[in-house]
Amino acid sequence: MRDFVIVGGGIAGISAAARLSHLGTVTVLEQEDSLAHHASGRSAALFEQNYGKVSTIALNEAGADYHATANGGVLSPRGIMLIGTDETAELFEHDRKQMKLEEVGYDEARRLWPILAPHVTRAAWDPRASDIDTDLLIQNFGREARGNGAEIRTKSAVTAIRRTGTGWEVEAGGEVIEARRLVNAAGAWVDVVARLAGLSPLGVTPLRRSMARIPAPEGHDPSGWPMVFGPGEDWYAKPDAGALIVSPADEDPAEPHDAWADDMVLAEGLARFEEHMTVEVTRMLANWAGLRTFSPDRELVIGPDPAEPDFLWFACQGGYGFQTAPAGSQLLADLAGGRSPDLPPDIVKRLDPARFERVPA
Structure with missing residues (x-):
């Protein structure tokens, strides 16, 4: 039984794995042959602190120092x-x-x-706008996750999800992975994953x-x-x-x-x-x-599902996935670990999945 199973191996999934690996055991499931195959691998990769919605800018600001300094930094001048x-x-x-x-x-x-x-x-x-070395950022998060014992599986498309008395059973790559909590970081497929889990989609x-x-x-x-x-x-x-x-x-x-x-x-x-x-x-x-992939209000979705707290959303990064990853993944880990986030309460509320009225799965 793992503590977390993360569906999606793009920048959202791999940054979540790094942060959550400090809280417990983690397995990442990526359907493609490699990480960051889809949107994450095709990004223009710019860090512009004042780009995006109010909550996105707050995440940019909160993650700026990480981008600049963590593991030697991943930024280079661009403008x-x-x-x-x-x-x-x-x-x-x-x-x-x-x-x-x-x-x-x-x-x-x-x-x-x-x-x-x-x-x-x-x-x-x-x-002040900078290029982000996206490959290095993914490698850094992956190294952190693996260093804490995380398991990262490619060629592991999720085909079924079942709620159990102790957590979740996820069928992927011909195997069943059991975990206490599930993180939906599946990019364009986040609503597909929600439906597989029997939960209401966001409508993205x-x-x-x-x-x-x-x-x-x-x-x-x-x-x-x-x-x-x-x-x-x-x-x-x-x-x-x-x-x-x-x-x-x-x-x-x-x-x-x-x-x-x-x-x-x-x-x-x-x-x-x-x-x-x-x-x-x-x-x-x-x-x-x-x-x-954007949410209906074009702000990120980070936190537990209101109907199922053991189902965590880390979704709808739109075009802001890389620049928001350090702060977004930290917020996810803070919420999962029961810690008070460093982000202001109004920003956390703007990112909360509970802000949406959703139709049944």
């Missing part, structure tokens, strides 16, 4: 810049204030991102996010450029290993699956990128997609 035109000035200003960015002139914007078109008349940026719909990797503009080294967004986040671009990744920032509803990019959606996003640049996109090096 983030918002750009706009005269036509999008109102939307630009809304986003600038929300993200607390400092406005800069065109010459400075061109210095930061040399291929900006002349009609880009508005720019604002934050030099995974949203596809597509990415294209394109060559660096000829004569330019983009390695020191910031990540750049269009107003309303209808596209973004980011340097990536000597190339650029560009996303149309799409949010197309999808069933839980191993997602792939839609060619037309990518074409639209690349066209929006080109509208703001002095260069054309002539080819793609690669493309991919991931599923970002």
